[in-house]
Amino acid sequence: MEEVKAYIESGILELYVLGDISAQEKAQVEEMASKHQEVRAEIAEIENSMELYAEVHAVEPSEQLRHRVLNSLLVNLGDDNTFSKSRTRQDDDNVVALPVARVNSFYKYAFAACLTLLLISIYGLVNLYSELQESNSQLTALQTDKQRFANQVSLMDNQLAMYRDTAYKVLKLKGTPKTPTAAMILAWNSVSKKVMVDMETLKLPQHDTKHQYQLWALVGGKPVDMGVFDTATPDTTGVKEMKSIASADAFAVTLEPTGGSVNPTLDQMVVIGKF
């Protein structure tokens, strides 16, 4: 009895009720309680007073909390009734694990969204690239056109300048009896000594690939080579500059083998003109 009294007075039962005790001591207290009615009574007294002490210091939680707590407990009541007795800590851990699964599915959706965006972007990029290519080729075509027009304009300018320049003498070469329809216009600048053939108004019989027309200047009765040229092809425009000469009495054109001859073949003369 003395032993039990001393045990009670040691204060360990108070710590037991307050939960401030090791597992070993706890087992010891429970063993003493099962053996001794006095220990049980003492524990009951302590518990009762602590419960009342808590009631004295009770604080009402907010009204809404009752609803919240009851809901969280009753929501799975049906399930609990089925499985209640076998519920273990493991089950609680499983319940806690749920949010992780939600995070995973978030990443899954995010990844899918990223992939979709990537595909859309690639599609857009390809479209844009082909449009760019098309614009570029249009631009190149326009530039080529522009260049062609610029060339043409400068060519025309040259032509106009030739006719306006008073230094130029314009000579019309007429057909010989052999080729009465042939005609050609030639301009000779006595200052710069340039000789030009107007290819646009050129009217000479078509020659074959083995022959070319050759222009001759007659200076004091002697023929001087002025260079060769071909009959007008559809895209031949403007004027063709021939070799230069300081003075000439007349100009004539003969048909010669390709590349020209040293002396004119007189019976092949197509046009002739004198100043």
Added chain:
Amino acid sequence: MSPKRKISLSEEELILALRNREKIAVEALYDMYSASLFGVISRIVTDQAVAEDILQETFVKIWHSFGGYSAEKGRLFTWMVNIARNLAIDKVRSKDFKNQSKNHELENNVTFIDEQRNTVYKPELLGIRDLVSTLKPEQKSILDLVYFKGYTHVEAADELGVPLGTIKTRLRMAILQLRKHFN
């Protein structure tokens, strides 16, 4: 919400109903003990919202681990208040909580809460204001440290700078004083 009628059962009825997983057991459990448990929790965790979260957690744990309670080993409230206190202490000692919590001086804390909240005085406990004068200041401080702040008696000895034996004696004297008072 209609004016709520609190449900109250005897402890034996309540334990039986809880074992049978009855709906009324949950409501009775809440109505009978929420204020007492919240009183303990809110003195450990001073933030009202966090304290309410812990109260909810406490009831969830009580409900799910009720199989672990045995009436032979003690009163239902003793078992429940230990669950509540442990959850609250775990929260207070967790890193994220420590970083955000404001430090209240311990001694002031209990009265601070009492000033802030409507402490419930039950009719059968009228005259309980005298309780403060019943306990000597050194008895009250050690009891509140262990009961309301979740200190172990070893930590309390450190905090108050008193030998361990003295702590145990004061704790026992304080509770004896309470027993006398409530009888």
